[in-house]
Amino acid sequence: MLKLSRFKRGGVHPPENKDISSQRSIINADMPKIVKIPLQQHAGAPATCIVKEGDSVKEGDLIGQANGSFSANIHSSIQGTVKSIVKEPTPIGFLSDMVVIEFEGTFSGQVNSFQKKGSWEHISRDEILKKITSAGIVGLGGAAFPTHIKLNPPKEKKIHTLIANGVECEPYLTCDHRLMLEKGLEIIEGIKILKKLMNVEQAIIGIENNKMDAISHMDDLCNKEKNIGVLPLKVNYPQGAEKQLILAALGKEVPTGGLPMDVGCVVTNVGTLYSVYEAVVYDKPIVDRIVTITGNTVKKPGNYKTKIGTPIKDLLDECGLTEKPKKVIIGGPMMGFTQHNLDTPIVKGTSGILVLSEKESKEHDEQPCIRCGECIRACPAYLMPCTMKDLSQANRFEELKKIGLFDCIECGCCSYVCPSHIKLVQYFRLGKVIIKSDKKYIEHKTPVIPFN
Ligand code: SF4
Numbered sequence: 353m354l355k356l357s358r359f360k361r362g363g364v365h366p367p368e369n370k371d372i373s374s375q376r377s378i379i380n381a382d383m384p385k386i387v388k389i390p391l392q393q394h395a396g397a398p399a400t401c402i403v404k405e406g407d408s409v410k411e412g413d414l415i416g417q418a419n420g421s422f423s424a425n426i427h428s429s430i431q432g433t434v435k436s437i438v439k440e441p442t443p444i445g446f447l448s449d450m451v452v453i454e455f456e457g458t459f460s461g462q463v464n465s466f467q468k469k470g471s472w473e474h475i476s477r478d479e480i481l482k483k484i485t486s487a488g489i490v491g492l493g494g495a496a497f498p499t500h501i502k503l504n505p506p507k508e509k510k511i512h513t514l515i516a517n518g519v520e521c522e523p524y525l526t527c528d529h530r531l532m533l534e535k536g537l538e539i540i541e542g543i544k545i546l547k548k549l550m551n552v553e554q555a556i557i558g559i560e561n562n563k564m565d566a567i568s569h570m571d572d573l574c575n576k577e578k579n580i581g582v583l584p585l586k587v588n589y590p591q592g593a594e595k596q597l598i599l600a601a602l603g604k605e606v607p608t609g610g611l612p613m614d615v616g617c618v619v620t621n622v623g624t625l626y627s628v629y630e631a632v633v634y635d636k637p638i639v640d641r642i643v644t645i646t647g648n649t650v651k652k653p654g655n656y657k658t659k660i661g662t663p664i665k666d667l668l669d670e671c672g673l674t675e676k677p678k679k680v681i682i683g684g685p686m687m688g689f690t691q692h693n694l695d696t697p698i699v700k701g702t703s704g705i706l707v708l709s710e711k712e713s714k715e716h717d718e719q720p721c722i723r724c725g726e727c728i729r730a731c732p733a734y735l736m737p738c739t740m741k742d743l744s745q746a747n748r749f750e751e752l753k754k755i756g757l758f759d760c761i762e763c764g765c766c767s768y769v770c771p772s773h774i775k776l777v778q779y780f781r782l783g784k785v786i787i788k789s790d791k792k793y794i795e796h797k798t799p800v801i802p803f804n
């Protein structure tokens with residue numbers, strides 16, 4: 353095992369609240385009667401729909417073809433009939449075409465129809481990359497960046513280290529924790545597959561030290577492997593962010609506007625590694641994922657293997673609630689997205705559903721900035737959130753860009769510590785959207801962005 357590490361500056365330690373679900377083994381969620389599968393679940397162009405109303409589909413059938421290389425395939429998560437194609441918001445608020453499929457047939461429990469194809473060791477690198485591309489794998493930690501692009505860097509970028517991200521620093525979430533405990537061997541196989549694919553020398557599995565059972569289990573498994581080691585990390589949000597993880601693991605800073613490949617590494621979430629294993633060994637595309645369903649008012653919180661496209665409402669009905677929720681967040685409380693419509697489906701990047709009661713989601717009115725500097729001290733990206741917010745409010749986007757808006761990782765640490773309850777991160781999300789869309793002005797009197 354490697355020596356305990358952490359990133360050097362900033363960060364916060366919100367209440368973890370992981371004990372609500374961390375001891376609950378992964379179980380299958382009920383089979384949904386209807387799924388709504390968005391064609392835009394990833395960074396990059398939406399997939400092109402290749403089915404139409406009335407078509408019959410099986411689990412794993414391609415329904416959306418990747419639209420160019422910076423896109424990802426989309427597959428049916430159940431067998432049934434295509435009922436319609438609708439345009440609705442995804443959990444992160446983007447409008448996307450969605451394929452609505454009604455389940456048909458019989459089932460006893462939720463069993464995947466994919467069979468093991470034998471050992472992967474003889475498969476060529478090209479074939480491995482082809483299987484990962486075809487399976488529509490994207491980063492399951494939340495960013496949903498198409499994995500086949502990340503794993504295929506330009507020739508001049510030599511990758512020496514693969515970092516497996518098992519940090520799971522967001523409060524409440526425990527799906528990666530359970531996956532490491534229950535599918536550790538498969539994650540190690542996923543690491544070995546990617547080591548072969550990218551010809552990397554070493555792999556490091558980063559895990560925060562509030563998951564000692566996972567650290568010890570993965571360390572036992574690593575003892576049998578060459579050049580794969582566990583790196584325990586001190587609890588400090590956002591330790592799981594790519595740049596902060598690389599800093600803690602290798603002591604290297606990814607330059608502004610750069611990527612992990614610029615410092616010779618690739619970071620991959622442990623859930624993604626498990627999907628890589630399933631894609632290469634079982635030819636299984638992403639049709640399901642583990643979702644933490646949690647909150648103090650959830651009767652049966654836990655980690656549920658859930659079909660992509662399942663409406664949030666179905667899952668909440670299955671888990672039961674002791675009171676009407678005030679707020680439902682997709683993801684964790686720091687970086688998640690509040691949902692206004694519980695018909696929104698689970699997508700590849702959905703790590704959790706967090707239900708908050710009236711008491712837990714008390715909103716405070718924003719007060720004027722008192723120039724305390726707390727947000728600057730908390731920012732892990734060395735930014736000045738209070739100044740950035742002033743520039744955003746004044747529509748001075750060029751200056752905002754110059755002082756590092758695009759270095760902001762939207763971790764929410766600044767908003768968390770602000771005694772004036774200013775939702776700083778929302779100004780930065782909005783600023784990025786405006787700059788990218790080339791708009792020059794925004795009226796700041798209205799709610800900033802349809803997120804929390
Ligand atoms: S400015 Fe961005 S990176 Fe810095 S704390 Fe706020 S959200 Fe995080």
Ligand code: SF4
Nearest residue numbers: 721722724725727770
């Ligand atoms: S933490 Fe809030 S009040 Fe303090 S300087 Fe930053 S924005 Fe202003």
